[in-house]
Amino acid sequence: xxxxxxxxxxxxxxxxxxxxxxxxxxxxxxxxxxxxxxxxxxxxxxxxxxxxxxxxxxxxxxxxxxxxxxxxxxxxxxxxxxxxxxxxxxxxxxxxxxxxxxxxxxxxxxxxxxxxxxxxxxxxxxxxxxxxxxxxxxxxxxxxxxxxxxxxxxxxxxxxxxxxxxxxxxxxxxxxxxxxxxxxxxxxxxxxxxxxxxxxxxxxxxxxxxxxxxxxxxxxxxxxxxxxxxxxxxxxxxxxxxxxxxxxxxxxxxxxxxxxxxxxxxxxxxxxxxxxxxxxxxxxxxxxxxxxxxxxxxxxxxxxxxxxxxxxxxxxxxxxxxxxxxxxxxxxxxxxxxxxxxxxxxxxxxxxxxxxxxxxxxxxxxxxxxxxxxxxxxxxxxxxxxxxxxxxxxxxxxxxxx
Amino acid sequence: xxxxxxxxxxxxxxxxxxxxxxxxxxxxxxxxxxxxxxxxxxxxxxxxxxxxxxxxxxxxxxxxxxxxxxxxxxxxxxxxxxxxxxxxxxxxxxx
Numbered sequence: 001x002x003x004x005x006x007x008x009x010x011x012x013x014x015x016x017x018x019x020x021x022x023x024x025x026x027x028x029x030x031x032x033x034x035x036x037x038x039x040x041x042x043x044x045x046x047x048x049x050x051x052x053x054x055x056x057x058x059x060x061x062x063x064x065x066x067x068x069x070x071x072x073x074x075x076x077x078x079x080x081x082x083x084x085x086x087x088x089x090x091x092x093x094x095x096x097x098x099x100x101x102x103x104x105x106x107x108x109x110x111x112x113x114x115x116x117x118x119x120x121x122x123x124x125x126x127x128x129x130x131x132x133x134x135x136x137x138x139x140x141x142x143x144x145x146x147x148x149x150x151x152x153x154x155x156x157x158x159x160x161x162x163x164x165x166x167x168x169x170x171x172x173x174x175x176x177x178x179x180x181x182x183x184x185x186x187x188x189x190x191x192x193x194x195x196x197x198x199x200x201x202x203x204x205x206x207x208x209x210x211x212x213x214x215x216x217x218x219x220x221x222x223x224x225x226x227x228x229x230x231x232x233x234x235x236x237x238x239x240x241x242x243x244x245x246x247x248x249x250x251x252x253x254x255x256x257x258x259x260x261x262x263x264x265x266x267x268x269x270x271x272x273x274x275x276x277x278x279x280x281x282x283x284x285x286x287x288x289x290x291x292x293x294x295x296x297x298x299x300x301x302x303x304x305x306x307x308x309x310x311x312x313x314x315x316x317x318x319x320x321x322x323x324x325x326x327x328x329x330x331x332x333x334x335x336x337x338x339x340x341x342x343x344x345x346x347x348x349x350x351x352x353x354x355x356x357x358x359x360x361x362x363x364x365x366x367x368x369x370x371x372x373x374x375x376x377x378x379x380x381x382x383x384x385x386x387x388x389x390x391x392x393x394x395x396x397x398x399x400x401x402x
Numbered sequence: 403x404x405x406x407x408x409x410x411x412x413x414x415x416x417x418x419x420x421x422x423x424x425x426x427x428x429x430x431x432x433x434x435x436x437x438x439x440x441x442x443x444x445x446x447x448x449x450x451x452x453x454x455x456x457x458x459x460x461x462x463x464x465x466x467x468x469x470x471x472x473x474x475x476x477x478x479x480x481x482x483x484x485x486x487x488x489x490x491x492x493x494x495x496x497x
Contacts, residue, residue: 045458045459205446205459220459262440264440
């Protein structure tokens with residue numbers, strides 16, 4: 001079994017258009033949440049989101065290429081470029097043929113679909129743009145990454161709602177570990193700010209009317225986010241041999257299904273996923289120093305997740321630092337776990353644990369050390385990144401400081 | 403006998419939850435009827451359509467039984483008719 005190194009990272013999100021900008025915002029506890037700009041919000045009950053501010057494809061893609069890409073696929077390629085450049089990959093024909101691409105996305109290009117369907121349903125135009133299908137498909141992110149770098153190896157997309165990117169990264173990790181491939185590009189991307197999608201979220205009554213306050217007593221729901229985070233994974237030994245910078249090691253991946261309810265979380269299912277990740281990493285609970293929580297800021301998730309953490313870690317739960325960075329980058333759905341794996345990697349690498357921003361008041365149902373509002377200096381050796389999706393499909397990643 | 407508006411609310415609950423109308427009374431607790439949070443969200447959606455009202459999240463956070471739901475709906479319907487009397491042109495805004 002081979003050890004797995006993260007050698008490249010890229011990100012575009014409400015916190016900025018590169019990993020250094022993302023890292024700086026987390027350290028400052030600065031939230032990227034603000035009034036939604038890309039969609040008319042006059043008929044929306046909620047007003048705020050975590051968008052990539054002022055985004056245009058222009059600095060990144062020629063117009064004709066962008067015509068073929070929904071915003072979510074553009075984000076995937078932009079983050080992949082940063083990750084691959086940072087990793088300093090030297091492409092050979094063999095590497096291009098064997099490298100894997102595994103992306104996560106929840107809604108794919110539904111924004112494109114939403115606009116296309118307005119044409120027929122609302123404007124009675126009786127025709128939809130011919131690129132609607134190739135722009136909408138959730139695998140378009142992986143496909144455009146493959147075309148960007150000429151990668152012809154195994155490439156696919158995983159869609160498990162809010163766990164998508166964790167399932168993708170975990171799968172990529174196992175493919176490196178098992179010797180199936182020597183290079184994997186993995187992560188998640190999402191762009192859900194389209195009127196129809198926002199109305200569907202509004203109807204669920206889980207979106208906060210103000211901001212995202214995970215674990216806070218007055219939390220009122222999630223805030224949607226967008227963007228992408230992409231990683232380059234390699235076998236640790238090979239990465240060291242070529243002198244690559246190792247940001248962190250991926251040491252474990254655990255999954256579970258709640259088999260319970262299509263939207264309500266289960267502490268039992270979440271706990272089983274955390275235990276599975278610890279088992280896969282061959283770690284004792286006491287070795288974990290930081291958890292990047294799923295922490296959506298819905299009343300149900302945060303209380304359930306807190307109970308699950310207590311169930312898994314027992315007394316050690318009082319010595320653990322836990323934070324939800326969704327308070328800053330928003331809930332990126334299929335990209336969420338990628339943002340959070342990045343936040344956990346940066347926490348280990350920099351020795352700075354990101355805070356739970358927008359925190360106002362402790363909740364007895366979430367009695368954990370949630371790093372309220374201020375980042376904290378702490379050298380941590382092992383961290384977990386939790387993802388618990390609608391549909392009860394859970395995925396947890398375990399990371400080790402490089 | 404329940405009034406007409408109460409009857410309509412009971413019917414919406416029974417139809418959404420797909421339970422016999424006889425099971426739903428003004429005194430029913432959601433817990434008794436097996437109504438969880440997602441069921442409640444669906445019922446709110448059906449009530450908004452039935453009464454042509456918009457039910458804000460804040461109004462529903464602490465609603466736990468049928469009586470509270472009926473009272474909430476009556477309040478919003480009354481506010482709507484008062485608003486319509488003052489400004490008849492505004493009624494379509496919530497559609």
